[in-house]
Amino acid sequence: MPALNKNLQNLVTIAQKEEKLGIGLMSGTSLDGLDIALCKFSGHGVETKFELLNFTTIPYDEKFKHEVQDVFAKKQVSLEKVTLLNAYIGTFHAELILQALKDWDVNPGTVDFIASHGQTIYHAPKRLHNQPGYGNATLQIGDADHIAVKTGILTISDFRQKHIAAGGEGAPLALYGDVILGSKPGENRVLLNIGGIANLTFIPADADTEVLCTDIGPGNTLIDAACREYFDRSYDEDSAIANSGKVNDVLLDALLDHPFFREAAPKTTGPELFNLEFVADAQQAVRLFNINKADLVATLSAFTGRSISNFIKGNFDVPGLKIFVSGGGARNPFVIDYLTYALPNATILNTDELGINGDAKEAILFALLGNEALCGEPMKIGYNPAVLMGKFSFPF
Ligand SMILES: Nc1ncnc2c1ncn2[C@@H]1O[C@H](COP(=O)(O)OP(=O)(O)OP(=O)(O)O)[C@@H](O)[C@H]1O
Ligand SMILES: CC(=O)N[C@H]1[C@@H]2OC[C@@H](O2)[C@@H](O)[C@@H]1O[C@H](C)C(=O)O
Structure with a gap:
C-alpha cells in the first residue's frame, strides 16, 4: 500500500491526538476586527473538554474596512476586487494570527489547526434572493490556502457550504457550540x-x-x-x-x-x-x-x-x-x-x-467546529443537518 503523503500523515496524526491546540477565527458583519481564540480541546461532541487559553480582537484599520465595505452585502461589485480580496484577506488574516501568537509567546509549530470563518461578503438564503431555480447560498472569502501556507498550520475553513449542501441556510452555526x-x-x-x-x-x-x-x-x-x-x-x-x-x-x-x-x-x-x-x-x-x-x-x-x-x-x-x-x-x-x-x-x-468570554464566543465556536471536523461525528441537533463541516488546507 503506498504511504500517505506528508500532509495526510500530519492530518491523521493531529486528528488522533488526545489533546489539540486550535485557533478559531471570526470576522463578522460588524467589520470591527478579527477575533482570534486559542483553545485547547480534548474529546468531541457533547463530551468536548475545552479551555480558552488566549483571546484577542485585532481591530481593522479604516482602509481595510473600506476595502471590504466596497463589496460587502452589495448586489453589484467589481469581480476583480472580490478576486483580489479573496487572496488578500487570507494573507492578511495569516499575518494577524502570527502577530497574536508572537504577542502570546506561542510557537506556531505547537498549534495543531486553525479554523477560519473567513469574511462573509454576501448571504443569500432563497427566502431573501427569491430567484427561481437557485437555492440557498452564502459567500465567505479569505482563502485558507494562504493562511495554511503562511502560518505553516493545517487550516480548516468554509464551514457554511456543507450546511447548505445538506439542506440548511449556511447559518446560524452557533448551535453546535452553544449546545456543547x-x-x-x-x-x-x-x-x-x-x-x-x-x-x-x-x-x-x-x-x-x-x-x-x-x-x-x-x-x-x-x-x-x-x-x-x-x-x-x-x-x-x-x-x-x-x-x-x-x-x-x-x-x-x-x-x-x-x-x-x-x-x-x-x-x-x-x-x-x-x-x-x-x-x-x-x-x-x-x-x-x-x-x-x-x-x-x-x-x-x-x-x-x-x-x-x-x-x-x-x-x-x-x-x-x-x-x-x-x-x-x-x-x-x-x-x-x-x-x-x-x-x-x-x-x-x-x-x-x-465561563465563556462573550466577545470570544463566535471564534471559540469555529475552533470547536474545527475540532469536530478533525475527530467528531455528525451531530443531529434541532432542525440542523447532521454533517461535519469545513474544508482542509495544507501547509505544504
Ligand atoms: N461600548 C459599546 N457600546 C455600544 N455598542 C458597542 C459597544 N462595544 C461594542 N458595541 C457594538 O458591538 C459591535 C461589534 O460587535 P461584534 O464584534 O459582536 O460583531 P460581529 O462579530 O461583527 O458580529 P456578527 O455576530 O454579526 O458576525 C460594534 O460595531 C458596536 O455596534
Ligand atoms: C452568513 C453569516 O456570516 N452569518 C453570520 C451573521 O452574524 C450573526 C448571524 O449573521 C449568524 O447567522 C452568522 O454568524 C454566526 C457566527 C453563526 O453562524 O452562528
Whole structure:
C-alpha cells in the first residue's frame, strides 16, 4: 500500500491526538476586527473538554474596512476586487494570527489547526434572493490556502457550504457550540448573540423539546450604519447617541412590520436586507421624511431590542428562562435595558457567567467546529443537518 503523503500523515496524526491546540477565527458583519481564540480541546461532541487559553480582537484599520465595505452585502461589485480580496484577506488574516501568537509567546509549530470563518461578503438564503431555480447560498472569502501556507498550520475553513449542501441556510452555526458549551439539563436557556445580526439558540430544560437556533433580525448593524452615515462614528459607544434621542414609535412599528419577522424560524438574514435602504423604505411607508438623527439612532436601538424581545416572548413562553448575552451588543446599555424591561419574566445574564468570554464566543465556536471536523461525528441537533463541516488546507 503506498504511504500517505506528508500532509495526510500530519492530518491523521493531529486528528488522533488526545489533546489539540486550535485557533478559531471570526470576522463578522460588524467589520470591527478579527477575533482570534486559542483553545485547547480534548474529546468531541457533547463530551468536548475545552479551555480558552488566549483571546484577542485585532481591530481593522479604516482602509481595510473600506476595502471590504466596497463589496460587502452589495448586489453589484467589481469581480476583480472580490478576486483580489479573496487572496488578500487570507494573507492578511495569516499575518494577524502570527502577530497574536508572537504577542502570546506561542510557537506556531505547537498549534495543531486553525479554523477560519473567513469574511462573509454576501448571504443569500432563497427566502431573501427569491430567484427561481437557485437555492440557498452564502459567500465567505479569505482563502485558507494562504493562511495554511503562511502560518505553516493545517487550516480548516468554509464551514457554511456543507450546511447548505445538506439542506440548511449556511447559518446560524452557533448551535453546535452553544449546545456543547451552554446546556444545562433542567434549565431553559437562551444563548443570545448580538453581533451585526442578532441570533439565538434556545436550549430547553426538557430534552424532548427541540433546540432552536435562528437569526432574529438586526443586532448592531443598523445602529452602526446610522452612526457612520450621520455621526462619523463607527458605533454608538455606551449608547450615548441613543440616550440623547427619543424613540419614534411610528417608525418603530413600520420597521417591525417587515415580513421577515412573520416568517417561521429557523431563518437567516444579513445586512443585505437590514441596511439604511430598509430604514428609508420604512420611513417612506409612514411618510416620515425628516427625523432628528439622534431620534433615529434611538429608534434603531429600540428596533433591535423589540425584535429580539418579541421573538423570545412569542416563542419561548417557559418558566425560569435564563438569557445569556454575548457579542458587542451586550455592551450596548440601551439595548440591554430594553430587553430587561421587555422581558420581566426572564433573567438576563452575560455568557461570561457560563465561563465563556462573550466577545470570544463566535471564534471559540469555529475552533470547536474545527475540532469536530478533525475527530467528531455528525451531530443531529434541532432542525440542523447532521454533517461535519469545513474544508482542509495544507501547509505544504
Ligand atoms: N461600548 C459599546 N457600546 C455600544 N455598542 C458597542 C459597544 N462595544 C461594542 N458595541 C457594538 O458591538 C459591535 C461589534 O460587535 P461584534 O464584534 O459582536 O460583531 P460581529 O462579530 O461583527 O458580529 P456578527 O455576530 O454579526 O458576525 C460594534 O460595531 C458596536 O455596534
Ligand atoms: C452568513 C453569516 O456570516 N452569518 C453570520 C451573521 O452574524 C450573526 C448571524 O449573521 C449568524 O447567522 C452568522 O454568524 C454566526 C457566527 C453563526 O453562524 O452562528
